[in-house]
Amino acid sequence: MRAYLPDSTSGIEKYQFIYHFIPHKEHKSRARLLSHGALISYSFVLVIFAVLIRFLPAFAPGVLGYASDINVSDLLRYTNERRAKVGLRPLSLNKELNDAAYKKANDMFKVGYWAHVSPLGTKPWDFVLNEGYDYIYAGENLAKNFSNSEDVVQAWYDSPTHRENLLSPNYDDMGFAIVNGVLDGYETTIVVQMFGRLRAPTQLAAVNEISEGFPSTQVPITEPEEAVPKEAVEVKSAPEPALANLQSGTLPAAEKEKGFVDVRAVTQSITIVFGGFVTALLGVDIWYSKKHGIFKLTGHTLAHLAFLLVAIASVMLSVFPGSVL
Amino acid sequence: MKQSSYKLIEYTMLLFGVIIFALSFWQSRHHVGQQIIITAGAAVFYVIWGLVHHWMEKRLTLEIALEYVLMGAFTFLLVLIALGV
Numbered sequence: 001m002r003a004y005l006p007d008s009t010s011g012i013e014k015y016q017f018i019y020h021f022i023p024h025k026e027h028k029s030r031a032r033l034l035s036h037g038a039l040i041s042y043s044f045v046l047v048i049f050a051v052l053i054r055f056l057p058a059f060a061p062g063v064l065g066y067a068s069d070i071n072v073s074d075l076l077r078y079t080n081e082r083r084a085k086v087g088l089r090p091l092s093l094n095k096e097l098n099d100a101a102y103k104k105a106n107d108m109f110k111v112g113y114w115a116h117v118s119p120l121g122t123k124p125w126d127f128v129l130n131e132g133y134d135y136i137y138a139g140e141n142l143a144k145n146f147s148n149s150e151d152v153v154q155a156w157y158d159s160p161t162h163r164e165n166l167l168s169p170n171y172d173d174m175g176f177a178i179v180n181g182v183l184d185g186y187e188t189t190i191v192v193q194m195f196g197r198l199r200a201p202t203q204l205a206a207v208n209e210i211s212e213g214f215p216s217t218q219v220p221i222t223e224p225e226e227a228v229p230k231e232a233v234e235v236k237s238a239p240e241p242a243l244a245n246l247q248s249g250t251l252p253a254a255e256k257e258k259g260f261v262d263v264r265a266v267t268q269s270i271t272i273v274f275g276g277f278v279t280a281l282l283g284v285d286i287w288y289s290k291k292h293g294i295f296k297l298t299g300h301t302l303a304h305l306a307f308l309l310v311a312i313a314s315v316m317l318s319v320f321p322g323s324v325l
Numbered sequence: 326m327k328q329s330s331y332k333l334i335e336y337t338m339l340l341f342g343v344i345i346f347a348l349s350f351w352q353s354r355h356h357v358g359q360q361i362i363i364t365a366g367a368a369v370f371y372v373i374w375g376l377v378h379h380w381m382e383k384r385l386t387l388e389i390a391l392e393y394v395l396m397g398a399f400t401f402l403l404v405l406i407a408l409g410v
Contacts, residue, residue, distance in 0.1 A: 307343060
């Protein structure tokens with residue numbers, strides 16, 4: 001519908017609809033899409049999205065998830081590159097530690113926990129010992145929801161306690177598991193990294209458990225406790241990394257899951273669309289008001305723009321949905 | 326103190342505020358909980374800055390105060406969504 005303003009109005013201003021996007025000269029007001037009502041509406045829609053993302057997994061497990069492209073050879077390479085930078089020798093991939101890591105990851109999906117020690121009391125070292133790896137030193141790093149191998153190793157490196165494991169001279173061997181499954185309703189990828197050094201028969205074992213309140217301690221080796229029952233686990237897992245494949249560089253990644261909505265892509269798109277839209281309107285407001293000398297009794301548009309732009313830039317540069325433990 | 330000096334201090338404070346926010350946010354990039362607290366703090370800071378700014382200019386109205394609250398809330402929600410919370 002077309003409405004006409006007084007004769008002095010020309011150009012795009014003769015279309016009332018345009019005042020949804022530009023300030024009004026006569027009313028001395030912001031664009032309608034920057035009004036209080038509009039901002040309340042955007043906030044309301046964002047709350048709806050937040051609630052949906054938060055609670056949908058409880059009603060429809062596996063619908064939302066985190067897409068990832070992580071593989072063992074990259075994890076091994078990035079870890080050993082970090083070690084080389086500080087003059088440490090590279091760690092070797094060890095089959096027993098791979099198996100222990102794989103069983104730990106499966107246990108987390110099966111029992112439903114995100115911790116070093118399971119709710120049933122199973123410790124990382126139980127998995128290591130159960131695989132017949134008799135250690136003098138052992139350590140474990142965990143990661144979930146990351147999109148690639150480099151981010152995983154970087155996140156461990158950025159955390160002082162995890163970095164201690166990555167750069168420890170006490171280890172000779174390393175094992176990885178990259179397993180897909182549903183945890184807390186989200187389709188996700190868990191990465192388990194196990195470290196170890198085999199012990200000589202007369203030595204005591206030490207573990208480096210990366211978790212707050214669990215400092216490295218010297219503990220005597222005990223017989224491994226009975227692990228949780230080995231029932232069928234409903235996880236879509238990567239095949240166990242085979243040492244034979246290491247030379248050819250074909251270590252498997254976790255299977256790429258299809259059929260779920262990637263949380264990372266959805267949340268970033270929402271942020272860009274809503275943030276970008278309001279940012280653009282604020283930019284137009286500044287430009288148009290200056291051009292036509294419109295003085296409005298409103299808040300400081302440039303301050304709004306600066307605050308919003310910094311927030312969006314921070315989100316783009318500093319939001320990594322993955323977490324380490 | 327001249328009006329222009331007040332303004333300079335105000336805008337410098339805002340600039341420092343957003344820079345501190347961006348740096349703290351980056352520093353806590355692997356700790357979602359900390360990022361939420363930092364963003365909430367930044368939103369509150371921004372609202373207070375807006376109120377003080379307009380009060381000093383002697384043109385603080387309920388409508389302007391509401392505008393800062395809404396902009397702070399909108400930005401906070403935007404970051405919250407991006408964090409997947």
